[in-house]
Amino acid sequence: MTTDHFQFKLLATDGKARRGEITMPRGAIRTPAFMPVGTGGTVKAMYMDQVSDLGADIILGNTYHLMLRPGAERVAKLGGLHEFARWPKPILTDSGGFQVMSLSALRKINEQGVTFQSHIDGSRHEMSPERSIEIQSLLDSDIQMQLDECVRLPASETDIERAMEMSLRWAERCKVAFGDQPGKAMFGIVQGGDIPKLRERSAKGLSGLDLKGYAVGGLAVGEPQEVMLDMLDVTCPLLPAEKPRYLMGVGTPDDMLKSVGRGIDMFDCVMPTRAGRHGLAFSRHGKINIKNARHAEDHRPLDEESSCPAARDYSRAYLHHLVRSNEILGMMLITWNNLSYYQDLMAGIRASIEAQRFEAFSTETQEAWARGDIPPLG
Numbered sequence: 145m146t147t148d149h150f151q152f153k154l155l156a157t158d159g160k161a162r163r164g165e166i167t168m169p170r171g172a173i174r175t176p177a178f179m180p181v182g183t184g185g186t187v188k189a190m191y192m193d194q195v196s197d198l199g200a201d202i203i204l205g206n207t208y209h210l211m212l213r214p215g216a217e218r219v220a221k222l223g224g225l226h227e228f229a230r231w232p233k234p235i236l237t238d239s240g241g242f243q244v245m246s247l248s249a250l251r252k253i254n255e256q257g258v259t260f261q262s263h264i265d266g267s268r269h270e271m272s273p274e275r276s277i278e279i280q281s282l283l284d285s286d287i288q289m290q291l292d293e294c295v296r297l298p299a300s301e302t303d304i305e306r307a308m309e310m311s312l313r314w315a316e317r318c319k320v321a322f323g324d325q326p327g328k329a330m331f332g333i334v335q336g337g338d339i340p341k342l343r344e345r346s347a348k349g350l351s352g353l354d355l356k357g358y359a360v361g362g363l364a365v366g367e368p369q370e371v372m373l374d375m376l377d378v379t380c381p382l383l384p385a386e387k388p389r390y391l392m393g394v395g396t397p398d399d400m401l402k403s404v405g406r407g408i409d410m411f412d413c414v415m416p417t418r419a420g421r422h423g424l425a426f427s428r429h430g431k432i433n434i435k436n437a438r439h440a441e442d443h444r445p446l447d448e449e450s451s452c453p454a455a456r457d458y459s460r461a462y463l464h465h466l467v468r469s470n471e472i473l474g475m476m477l478i479t480w481n482n483l484s485y486y487q488d489l490m491a492g493i494r495a496s497i498e499a500q501r502f503e504a505f506s507t508e509t510q511e512a513w514a515r516g517d518i519p520p521l522g
Contacts, residue, residue, distance in 0.1 A: 150286075150329040150356055152388045156498045160380070160407040163497035166388055169327040170226070170286055171233045173201040175388060175409040176493050178400065178486045179236060181417060184209045185219075185229045188417045189472075189479040192231050198452070198480075199487040202234040202286075204412045207279050208243035211269070212262050216282040224284030236412075237285035238392070239276045239318075239333075242294045242361075253293060255310065273317040277330070285328075289359065290318040292333040297367045304337035311335045312349045319353055329356035331390060337362055338371050340378045347382035358383045359390040360408070364399070373402055380407035397426060397489055398513070401506050404493055416486050420479030423467035427455065427485055430513040434478060438520045439464040452484035 147167045156163040166173040180187045180195055182203040187195050195203065205225055210216060222228050225235055244251055244260050251260040257272030276291040292311035295304050315332045322330040332350040336342030350358060360379055363372045376391070383389055390410035391403050400411050416426060425432040427447050434446075442460040450456045454477040466474025489509070496505035 148327055150327060152357070152386065154386070156500075158497045158500050158502040159405065161404050161493075161497050161502045162407060162409055163494050164388065164409060166234075168234055168286055168329070170235075171201060173234060173410075174490075174494060176400070176404050176490055176497075177201060177410050178490045179204045179410065179412040180483055180486075181206075181412055181414045182229065182231070182235075183414075184213065185225060187483070189421060189476045190417070190483065192229060194480060195483065196231075196233065198484050199491060200233075200483070202236060203231060205229075205235050205237045205283060205285060206240070206243065207237050207276060207283070207289075208240035208271075210237075210283060211240065211271075211279050212264055212267075216279040220282040220284070224282075226284060234286040235283075236287040236390075237280045237283055237289065239289040239291040240271055240279070241276075241292045242393070244271060245294050245296070253310075255313070257291070257314075258293075273314040274321040277318050277321040281322075281325070287357065288322060288328065288330045290315045290330065290332050292335055292361055294335070294362050294365070295337055296365050297337055297362075297371075299337060301337075301339055301342075304335075304339055305342055308335040308337070308342050308346050312346060315350055315353060315355075319355065331355060331357040331359050331388075333359045333361040333392070334379055334383075335362045336375075338367055338375060340375070343375055343379050344382060347379050351382065351384055355387070357388040357390060359392050361392045363391065364394045364413075369399060369402075372399070373406065376403060376406040376408065383407075397486070398510070400489070401493070401509060404497075405502065405506065416482035417479050420482045421475040423474070423478060425455075425463075425478050426482045427517075428509075428512050429515070429517045432517050434460065434463045434467050434474075436464075442521050444518070444521070446481055450481070450484065451488070452481055454478070454480040455484065 150168045152166050154164045164175040180203050183206040244258050273291040280288040291314050293307040295307045332355045334346045336346045388409045391408045423435040439460040446455040496502045
């Protein structure tokens with residue numbers, strides 16, 4: 145289903161878990177949703193057709209990386225990111241703020257924005273809230289994120305509060321710069337680190353801007369999982385129930401399961417693709433390190449019940465050989481398996497919320513992970 149406007153509809157709830165759907169001109173997004181990360185216009189080691197066939201309704205593009213290479217103006221000249229990357233469905237672009245903070249060798253932050261050096265060639269660039277939105281508009285993304293300052297934890301309350309307040313002011317400027325773009329959306333980003341009162345102020349301040357969606361940022365940046373979940377317990381009830389909620393950069397299957405139980409609708413993370421390139425497979429049996437010697441002569445597949453050919457049709461021995469030999473195909477196959485598992489997990493979550501059995505589904509899924517992988521061959 146598509147529509148001329150950005151719309152979010154709640155279809156079912158089970159406790160705090162929400163089953164919904166975002167509709168927009170380029171397609172519908174079933175929530176809870178996992179967005180594969182397509183940093184530089186590609187989901188690493190995957191064909192876009194594969195990503196779509198696995199059930200992904202939306203992917204993420206990265207403003208920082210795409211502005212540096214090949215350049216937002218060049219992408220616009222070539223028809224926008226959808227045309228450039230051959231992805232016709234919705235794309236969400238992050239603002240570039242997190243990468244500026246984490247990748248730039250030198251950066252200077254003030255009220256106007258951020259001045260930074262490229263991690264590629266050392267060239268100097270300026271990123272203001274207005275420029276971030278301009279770049280995302282040139283890329284022609286469907287959901288655009290405000291520019292924010294993400295503080296890596298642990299940090300002092302003074303630093304966290306300063307960054308949170310500036311991010312709020314930047315959200316207002318981004319809203320003005322975004323203007324009225326029919327069929328598209330700009331999301332604000334709740335900051336406040338691991339301090340509940342700052343999260344509350346940020347959530348309330350952003351809610352007052354009446355944006356089309358809200359993200360929770362600044363988590364999964366080094367803090368324990370329980371801190372992240374505590375911040376979600378504080379934040380989610382303060383966000384408008386009729387708007388989608390996006391937890392940025394999260395995470396593991398366990399992170400996502402527990403965050404859905406607190407009211408989160410959207411996720412993105414490099415974990416399934418990055419792990420796939422290093423021989424780590426995600427499955428209903430938990431995590432499987434295919435590099436381990438136990439797989440060297442194992443003719444069985446990763447998961448004979450999987451719908452994904454990478455998991456079902458190739459032996460563990462072959463995958464082990466590919467990974468140990470550093471063959472590109474090994475990275476491709478395990479990435480394919482991982483993204484398939486992530487999408488299957490989200491489909492299971494959605495079905496369980498509709499059936500009013502999310503808690504039971506969560507328990508069954510966690511018990512299966514706890515049991516671990518199938519026994520080695522005798």
